[in-house]
Amino acid sequence: MLSNIQAAPKVIRQYKHATSELNFLYNVSTKWHQHPCIQLSLSLHRHELLTLSIQDKTHSSHGFLIRSNVMHKLDSSNTCSITLLIEPIDEHYHLFSHLTEELAVISLGYDDIVAVTDYLIKSFLCGEKPDTFAIYLLLSSYPPCHCQFDKRILKAVTFIESLSVKRISSRQVADKIYLSESRFLHLFRDQVGINFRAYLLWLRLSDAIEEIYMTDSLTLIANNCGFSDTAHFSRTCKMAYGIRPSDLKYIIQQNLQFNCNTAQCLYNISKQAI
Numbered sequence: 001m002l003s004n005i006q007a008a009p010k011v012i013r014q015y016k017h018a019t020s021e022l023n024f025l026y027n028v029s030t031k032w033h034q035h036p037c038i039q040l041s042l043s044l045h046r047h048e049l050l051t052l053s054i055q056d057k058t059h060s061s062h063g064f065l066i067r068s069n070v071m072h073k074l075d076s077s078n079t080c081s082i083t084l085l086i087e088p089i090d091e092h093y094h095l096f097s098h099l100t101e102e103l104a105v106i107s108l109g110y111d112d113i114v115a116v117t118d119y120l121i122k123s124f125l126c127g128e129k130p131d132t133f134a135i136y137l138l139l140s141s142y143p144p145c146h147c148q149f150d151k152r153i154l155k156a157v158t159f160i161e162s163l164s165v166k167r168i169s170s171r172q173v174a175d176k177i178y179l180s181e182s183r184f185l186h187l188f189r190d191q192v193g194i195n196f197r198a199y200l201l202w203l204r205l206s207d208a209i210e211e212i213y214m215t216d217s218l219t220l221i222a223n224n225c226g227f228s229d230t231a232h233f234s235r236t237c238k239m240a241y242g243i244r245p246s247d248l249k250y251i252i253q254q255n256l257q258f259n260c261n262t263a264q265c266l267y268n269i270s271k272q273a274i
Contacts, residue, residue, distance in 0.1 A: 010251045016210055017129045019090035022120065023083040028251075029075040030242025036194045036202055037085035038096040039066040040135070042108075042117050044080040051075040054105055063108035063116070065139065067100035068193055073242060082120055084130060088192045088199070089157050092132040094147045097193070099140060112139055152177045153191040156184070165226040166203040170196045205236050212249050221245070 011026040021037070032053075042063040043050050049060045054072045066072060068088070086093055100106065108116075115138045123130045136144070156173050160166060173196075174184035188196050208225040215221050222233035237245045 009254065011254075012248065012251050014209070014213075014252075015124070016206070019087045019093075020130055020132065021085040021087075021206075022124065022130060023085070025076055025081045025083060027076065027078050028081075029077050030073045031238065032071055032073050033239055033242035034069055034071045035085070035240045036068050036088050036192070036199065038068050038093060038100070040064070040084040040086070040116070041066070041074055041076075042082045042113050042120075043076070044082065044117065048079040050079065050081060052105060059105060059107055061107040062110060063113040065096065065100060065106040065108060067104045068097070070104045072105070082117065084120065084135075086132055088194070089149075089154070090132050091149065092136055094149070095133070095136045095140070095144055098142075098145060099136075108139070150187060150191050152179065153188055156188070157192070160200070161203065165224070166200050166207065167226045168200070201236060202240065205233075205240055208233060208237070208245070209241075209248070212245060213252060218245055218249070 009026070010028050011024075012028060013024040015022045040063070041050055041052070046062075049062060050064065052059045052061070052064050052066070052072060052074050054066075054070060064074075074083075086096060116135055119134060119138060120130055133144075156177050159176055160168065160173065170185055170188075171181045174181045177184065179187070185196055188199075192199055194202075204225045204227060208221050208227070211221045211224060212218075215224075218233065219230050222228075222230045225233070227233040227236065234244050234246070237243065237248070241248070
């Protein structure tokens with residue numbers, strides 16, 4: 001999630017939930033990357049903007065809502081920020097997809113940013129999973145739609161996520177939910193937004209990122225999570241997060257302290273969970 005700038009310390013605190021991922025960041029800037037999640041990124045500093053690049057456009061704001069599967073890079077140099085990744089299997093994912101149908105990126109208004117930031121911090125300090133529906137209501141004046149996630153695909157995804165290593169054929173999963181392989185693949189793409197193989201790779205990466213906090217060997221992590229080798233693991237991580245796993249591990253292990261006068265400082269918030 002960052003460039004190789006060495007002038008200032010960098011901090012990442014990551015908290016994984018069943019259908020979302022909350023990241024507290026300081027001075028972290030990504031390389032070009034894309035992933036299947038809806039991304040919500042917010043600056044914690046009133047006078048510091050985030051810079052988001054998408055294709056040939058650059059946006060500056062205190063906060064962004066970013067469509068899934070969009071190539072982008074985010075610059076939060078010398079700034080504390082929060083990023084929430086909303087997984088395709090989240091029950092309210094489709095609501096955010098509707099918000100980003102017309103625009104790949106939405107620059108959020110200051111009042112919305114304050115409201116969502118306060119909500120996320122309170123949820124975090126209470127040890128609660130962020131309620132994506134509550135966040136949607138804070139960001140949108142539109143009434144919720146009545147889209148429903150196909151129960152067969154939900155069953156398939158639940159089965160896949162129960163596997164210790166996310167390696168299984170589409171035919172095996174299709175048999176589990178009594179669909180032909182071609183019908184399953186079409187329905188999966190329609191419901192989840194990416195193809196089956198890409199989603200399996202995303203799940204393996206998600207498992208591997210969690211192991212980075214517990215295991216020193218990147219080779220062992222790659223083997224445990226079903227990657228062919230460490231190079232495959234590194235390429236996948238860089239493409240999805242904009243950072244190599246070796247850099248991510250280095251930042252996590254530093255456990256650096258820094259001074260920040262902002263009341264909602266990342267360091268002060270995240271240290272309460274350590």
